[in-house]
Amino acid sequence: MIAGAALLACCTAAYGASSKLAPSDEAAAFKAAGFTLKGKQWRSCDDPTPTYSPGAIAEVRDLNGDGRPEAVITEGGTYCYGHTGAAYTLVSKQADGRWKAMGGGTGIATFLPTKGKGGWPDIEVGGPGFCFPVVRWNGKEYKFNRHQYEGKACRPNR
Template sequence: MRIRLALVALSMLVASPVLAQSVLTPKDRAAAFRAAGFRFAAGKWSACGDPGTPSYSPGQIETVRDLNGDGRPEAVITEGGTYCFGMTGTGYTIVSKQADGTWKNITGGTGIPNFLATKGVGGWPDIEIGGPGFCFPVERWNGKAYVLNRHQYDGKACRPQM
């Protein structure tokens, strides 16, 4: 249920003309994928590699928007499949266009990123990492990296079961 809600939220985010503030040129798309560690082969972008399983979906840019308010776009790149990402079935990478025009890998992992209103250093939004279960990690930007800040479910503190 929670995964489905996160996917609906992600699809609304992608479809929103207000949030899709930037359309990437083919050159920027390729640079963003490369910064995220993806390789282009057989007509698709992949970081995990297509294992030939039915659940696999190649890399795609889900969202392009300015996450931290610096006037430059960030891109959320996803890839799917249980072979690579277990029960969650999705991996993500967030890359950011730098002032010099290059792209930089900011963070990534297994799960579905949900950007929250709370913020870390430099205006970067906290990220709730959705997946199976009922208690999700929330990571906060500390100026150098996204690190675990808390766990929550529906905005309320929780303790993950071990």
């Protein structure tokens, strides 16, 4: 289990270096992900504990090759996200300039080379354990596709 600032450093590093968004795009991306600006922090979880890490844009890049940016927004803390201690939301800038939430959940998103409809990458959702769900874009939403560990099929312990 990772706490507080260590979680944000962990998870931001996992996504790699990020490009910056213009302030108006950044605010619109957070709002599309369901975050509210409280003071100087973007929050989707009302976590009162010291382990909380507020919303952060962990990565900005064009994931599906359409020439428009996508952003991965992360937030952390065990109060809202249990033993995983992290959550992500993937948002995409649309052709009309609006931002749209494409998917997200509890865990750490890792983009895979395998693809769903429209060139969207599959997402492995990491957390505790050794068998992770992979979600795939079906043209409307990211849905469960399989479980894997280190690229090999696995069955989670139930």
